[in-house]
Amino acid sequence: MSTAIDIAALDPASRDAGAVAHYGDPVREQRLLEEGVGLVDRSHRTVIAVPGDDRLSWLHSLTTQHLEKLRPGQGTELLVLSPHGHVEHHAMVTDDGTTTWLDTEPGNGDLLVYLERMRFMMRVEPVDVTADWAVLSLVGPGTDDALKSLGVDEELDEPDTLDVPGAKFAQGTQPPRPSTIYRVASLGDKSATVAKFGAGWVRRVGNGADLLVPRAEKDRIDIPRAGLWAYEAVRVAARRPRYGFETDHRTLPAEAGFTAPAVHLEKGCYRGQETVARVHHLGRPPRKLVLLHLDGIATDELPAPGTPITLNERAVGFVGTAVRHHELGQVALALVKNNVKDDAQLRIGESTAQIDS
Structure with missing residues (x-):
């Protein structure tokens, strides 16, 4: 592998400081992600584990996503909004049957602070596990073959996303399920995988898959590497928003393109829901x-x-x-x-x- 160039060495003030910018050839790495498959180390992301019997109903009440019927082996996305409907947090979600895992932007300790403040008498124990667990991403058309090389024999379907209804849609249009469902498989259910990684999971997303692996094992995966510069170039070309980059303090979900993956338009009341409904029914975000x-x-x-x-x-x-x-x-x-x-x-x-x- 070529020498890894850390983003911190190029831009110490970057919010992605700590991630690898590139491995010597960012253009080649972009082509790898678009034509084959590459592994991107995104272990600078914050990982929050939420165990507890009430975890899904609790997160359902606090966020934009319909989570009450999220099943083990499924993932999705969610937003936390301000009382006025502005985006305050975005997280990717995975549930393994006992714990709901949230991975969010680097250094986003504020999300955990908010969750702890909203616990009340619920049976949940949110905790930051970033020191122990790392998020990596496979990107490219060769993702499924790469997953098989890691011992994941289960076929993981492409994301299942509900169509966003038109303005002033009839009630009952949106089924009571997450607006987007990502298929998830365990990295700990095959003996060879357990021996290699210990535990964790894989979440199939558009044009790739996210892996959660023990941090101590993250450098042992034998798949060609690509840096975050290549990952971000592919993301921008696909017009996928990122919280903190394509958002400011007054961004509404519909403005930045978060509605389809992260917002259920017919779930019950949550903070900022009135603004989401009003903007959608007017049909023209600012x-x-x-x-x-x-x-x-x-x-x-x-x-x-x-x-x-x-x-x-x-x-x-x-x-x-x-x-x-x-x-x-x-x-x-x-x-x-x-x-x-x-x-x-x-x-x-x-x-x-x-x-x-």
């Missing part, structure tokens, strides 16, 4: 997630997350994640006002940007 082409960027530096976007000298949005994609060139996800037209001549500082329509 802002929208777009892909920008940054061919007009005048420097070698890509714009940082949060960089303002202007139109006719008026602020209309901000840059989320900017990357160098091996086919698309310099591109970025951005959140802009909904009335910004696709052919608008946008500016980022002294440089120009164009929406990919």
Whole structure:
């Protein structure tokens, strides 16, 4: 394996400091993730374990997702909203029958603080287990073959996502289940796998799979590696939002594209639910997630997350994640006002940007 270049060495202030940026050739690593399969170390993500008999009903009451009927061997996504419906946390979810696992953004201790504050008399014991467990991601069309090489013989279906209903949809349109279901298999149910990894699980997601493995074992998996730069380039090209990058303090779920995977539109009351319903039924959130082409960027530096976007000298949005994609060139996800037209001549500082329509 080539020398791993840590993001902290390139950008000490990055929220991804601690992850590997690349292994010497970011372009080759992007092609690996798009044409074959690569393993991305995302072990800087925060992992929270929630054991307890009341875990699913409790999380159901606190979040945007329908979790009461989440079954062992299933995963999904959820959001925690402010009272005004703004996104405060995003987490990927997996349940193994005794524990619900949440993996969220690096250093997101605030989510655990919130969960502990909301325990009351519920039989739940949320705890940060990041020191012991690591999240890794397989990405690419060769994911299923890679899983078989790890001893996962079970066929894991692609994600099952409900269609987002139109505005003012009739009650009963959405079944009482998570809006997205990811299939999950244990990494501890085969003797060879137990010997290699100890325990953990695999969660099949779009174009890949997430693994939870003991942190001490994370470097023993014999699959070609790719850095986070390649992972983020593929994510941006697929227009998948990331909390803290394509969001700010007033982002609504519908603005950033979180509705389909993380929001159940017919579940009971939860904090921020009124805003979610109102925005959906009006059918036009204030802002929208777009892909920008940054061919007009005048420097070698890509714009940082949060960089303002202007139109006719008026602020209309901000840059989320900017990357160098091996086919698309310099591109970025951005959140802009909904009335910004696709052919608008946008500016980022002294440089120009164009929406990919």
